[in-house]
Amino acid sequence: MSRSTLLAWQVGVAAALLAIWHIGSSVSIFGIYFMPKFFFSTPADVLGRVWKMFATGIVWKHLWITLTETALAFVIGSVTGAGVGFWFARKPKLAAIFDPFLKAANSLPRVVLAPIFMLWFGLGIWSKVALGVTLVFFIVFFNVYQGLRETSPVVLANARMLGMNDRQLMRHVYWPSTLTWVFSSLHASVGFALVGAVVGEYLGAAAGLGYLIHEAEGVFDVTGVFAGMIVLALFVIAIDWAVTSIENRLLVWRPQPHQQS
Amino acid sequence: MPHPPATADPAVSLARVTVAFGAGAARYVAVEAADLSVAPGEFVAIVGPTGCGKSTLLNVVAGLLKPARGRACVQGADVSGVMAPCGYLFQQDALMPWKTARDNVAVALEPKGVARAEAISRAQAWLTKVGLAAFGDRYPHQLSGGQRKRISLAQMLIRDPRILLMDEPFGPLDAQTRALMGDLLLDLWSADRKAVLFVTHDLEEAIALADRVVVMSAGPAARIVAQHTIDLPRPREINEIRLDPKFHTIQRAIWNDLREEVLKTYQAQAGGAA
Numbered sequence: 001m002s003r004s005t006l007l008a009w010q011v012g013v014a015a016a017l018l019a020i021w022h023i024g025s026s027v028s029i030f031g032i033y034f035m036p037k038f039f040f041s042t043p044a045d046v047l048g049r050v051w052k053m054f055a056t057g058i059v060w061k062h063l064w065i066t067l068t069e070t071a072l073a074f075v076i077g078s079v080t081g082a083g084v085g086f087w088f089a090r091k092p093k094l095a096a097i098f099d100p101f102l103k104a105a106n107s108l109p110r111v112v113l114a115p116i117f118m119l120w121f122g123l124g125i126w127s128k129v130a131l132g133v134t135l136v137f138f139i140v141f142f143n144v145y146q147g148l149r150e151t152s153p154v155v156l157a158n159a160r161m162l163g164m165n166d167r168q169l170m171r172h173v174y175w176p177s178t179l180t181w182v183f184s185s186l187h188a189s190v191g192f193a194l195v196g197a198v199v200g201e202y203l204g205a206a207a208g209l210g211y212l213i214h215e216a217e218g219v220f221d222v223t224g225v226f227a228g229m230i231v232l233a234l235f236v237i238a239i240d241w242a243v244t245s246i247e248n249r250l251l252v253w254r255p256q257p258h259q260q261s
Numbered sequence: 262m263p264h265p266p267a268t269a270d271p272a273v274s275l276a277r278v279t280v281a282f283g284a285g286a287a288r289y290v291a292v293e294a295a296d297l298s299v300a301p302g303e304f305v306a307i308v309g310p311t312g313c314g315k316s317t318l319l320n321v322v323a324g325l326l327k328p329a330r331g332r333a334c335v336q337g338a339d340v341s342g343v344m345a346p347c348g349y350l351f352q353q354d355a356l357m358p359w360k361t362a363r364d365n366v367a368v369a370l371e372p373k374g375v376a377r378a379e380a381i382s383r384a385q386a387w388l389t390k391v392g393l394a395a396f397g398d399r400y401p402h403q404l405s406g407g408q409r410k411r412i413s414l415a416q417m418l419i420r421d422p423r424i425l426l427m428d429e430p431f432g433p434l435d436a437q438t439r440a441l442m443g444d445l446l447l448d449l450w451s452a453d454r455k456a457v458l459f460v461t462h463d464l465e466e467a468i469a470l471a472d473r474v475v476v477m478s479a480g481p482a483a484r485i486v487a488q489h490t491i492d493l494p495r496p497r498e499i500n501e502i503r504l505d506p507k508f509h510t511i512q513r514a515i516w517n518d519l520r521e522e523v524l525k526t527y528q529a530q531a532g533g534a535a
Binding site for chain 1: 343345349351353357359360361369371373400416
């Protein structure tokens with residue numbers, strides 16, 4: 001399929017979905033709206049609301065808060081995850097001792113931690129960051145831990161034969177290898193950082209996209225909920241695009257940048 | 262490059278070296294009482310059936326493996342840890358995939374304390390020597406198997422090791438590329454004679470390259486069963502020397518020793534499968 005045909009189909013599907021939504025919510029069939037406005041709003045209303053959010057500028061503050069939380073959760077989670085993963089990969093005994101605890105912590109649905117974090121860190125951004133960190137940490141940790149243990153023994157033996165000492169091995173073999181695995185989990189970890197932020201905001205906050213959606217829901221403002229969801233989706237697409245371009249630049253040496261996720 | 266003063270010490274010497282893995286009932290003796298000596302500047306090839314411990318012996322010299330008994334010396338000094346005078350060319354890809362070809366070669370000079378700018382320019386010179394001057398900015402995955410081997414060769418040789426250890430380095434390459442790599446190796450080697458210990462399962466390759474071919478017996482507890490001096494004239498060209506009548510005489514003589522060991526390996530494997 002050529003690029004233009006593909007695009008035409010994609011636009012067509014979007015138009016069809018919008019048309020169904022529009023007809024269902026604003027055209028009565030035998031006196032019945034099969035997608036009542038109260039529950040589904042209308043595409044025109046929702047798009048109008050999104051436009052208004054950007055035009056009046058109220059959305060920027062919320063976007064900024066969510067972005068800050070996501071970025072903090074991502075950075076803190078990645079650094080600690082990579083650090084601990086690196087440490088455990090080089091100290092198998094330590095890893096063996098902590099293995100069951102890490103598995104238990106990772107199997108816990110993280111949402112249940114949100115109320116605890118609210119208590120500990122308050123309603124500000126840090127409770128959301130904490131939730132995001134618990135999600136990001138494990139993704140990066142497991143990636144780096146597994147990845148480092150699978151560092152090619154031949155590459156390592158070769159570096160040793162070149163006469164490298166521990167510091168040089170760290171710089172030329174272990175460290176790049178660790179970074180690779182952090183980057184290969186980039187998409188997943190940024191996504192989870194965002195999930196942590198939004199879910200945290202949804203459960204209790206005074207600002208952020210999750211808060212906007214929750215607030216609209218609280219007053220049965222379905223248009224507001226849909227508008228919030230669309231803004232959130234646009235936000236995620238923008239972040240994902242940014243991550244992909246960063247990844248393509250950093251992993252230029254890899255055969256297929258999208259092989260692992 | 263300045264040569265170290267000539268000494269009476271052999272480049273490599275193994276005395277009654279035995280290598281074993283595991284302990285108790287699971288103890289597996291890979292190599293039994295191997296005696297071998299490589300003179301400075303001598304090219305020695307080790308051939309033997311699959312799994313006979315050829316690579317094991319090489320790893321002992323490199324300091325990657327400790328022998329259970331016996332003594333391994335490099336330039337008269339006991340092997341302990343990774344030996345500085347040795348360069349090692351692995352069978353598998355051993356380049357750092359996150360570095361460009363040039364950086365992979367240049368990084369080999371870092372342990373010697375060479376400044377980065379100088380290392381880069383010397384690496385470029387070595388890329389030219391192995392015929393890849395224009396490929397310095399490529400990453401390993403963007404190079405063919407033969408090109409990666411050339412980069413590995415440059416990475417090993419830029420450190421100017423006195424002893425080259427090669428573990429079936431051209432094994433994964435196709436026949437034409439192997440012959441070309443062999444010629445390149447002989448070319449570089451004859452310019453600055455280093456001692457070479459070259460492991461291969463390919464008898465023709467061994468004869469075409471080496472001054473001396475060492476035959477190992479079938480494992481376990483493999484021994485060195487025969488040594489043949491290859492008195493073919495140098496410089497040699499792999500595809501030419503193969504047609505030399507003398508080459509065939511030598512090949513037949515060595516094959517007589519080797520055949521028995523290869524058959525033993527097959528029978529042992531067949532017995533194990535039955």
